Each structure stands twice: as C-alpha cells, then as structure tokens.
Amino acid sequence: MDEDKAQAVVVALRKGKGRGLSAVELARMAKQELGEDFQAITFIKVFWNAFEIPLPVLQQAACWRGFWTATPEAGTTDEELERLLEPWLGYAAQ
Numbered sequence: 104m105d106e107d108k109a110q111a112v113v114v115a116l117r118k119g120k121g122r123g124l125s126a127v128e129l130a131r132m133a134k135q136e137l138g139e140d141f142q143a144i145t146f147i148k149v150f151w152n153a154f155e156i157p158l159p160v161l162q163q164a165a166c167w168r169g170f171w172t173a174t175p176e177a178g179t180t181d182e183e184l185e186r187l188l189e190p191w192l193g194y195a196a197q
C-alpha cells in the first residue's frame with residue numbers, strides 16, 4: 104500500500120473521530136478509504152497510526168463482522184467493536 108494513501112486514511116480517521124464518529128463508522132470509513140488495499144493488516148496499520156491502539160486489541164477488531172461476510176455469526180459484533188475501541192476513541196460506547 105502506498106504510504107501517502109495510508110497517511111490520508113489516518114488523517115481521515117482522526118478527523119472522523121473529531122466529528123464524533125463511532126468505532127463502527129470509523130471502521131467502515133477505513134474499509135472504504137483503503138478500497139482494494141483493504142486487508143486486516145492495512146486496517147491494523149491505519150488504526151495504529153491514527154490512534155495508537157495496542158496490537159492485540161486491533162487484531163481482535165480486525166475480526167469485526169462488518170469486514171468479512173463469510174459467516175454472519177462469526178466475528179466481532181458492532182457492539183463488541185464499540186466497547187473494544189472505546190478506551191482509545193474517547194467516548195462512551197452505547
């Protein structure tokens with residue numbers, strides 16, 4: 104992935120957080136902005152660079168159902184993603 108593109112996604116995520124976007128909304132933004140470069144590792148990279156979230160937390164977040172459509176029952180739910188990332192995104196998960 105091009106570093107300029109990665110940095111642009113980081114900036115967009117920080118701006119989104121500043122506008123009060125939720126973890127789910129930020130995750131969707133990352134997937135959309137990364138486009139064909141989207142993979143678990145690129146998601147982890149841009150969220151780490153944007154928010155300095157620890158790797159084990161991001162590894163779990165990368166299993167969010169919104170990223171992968173294979174098995175709807177598997178993976179991290181929206182609610183779990185919100186609770187998981189809340190300490191770094193600085194809002195109370197609903």
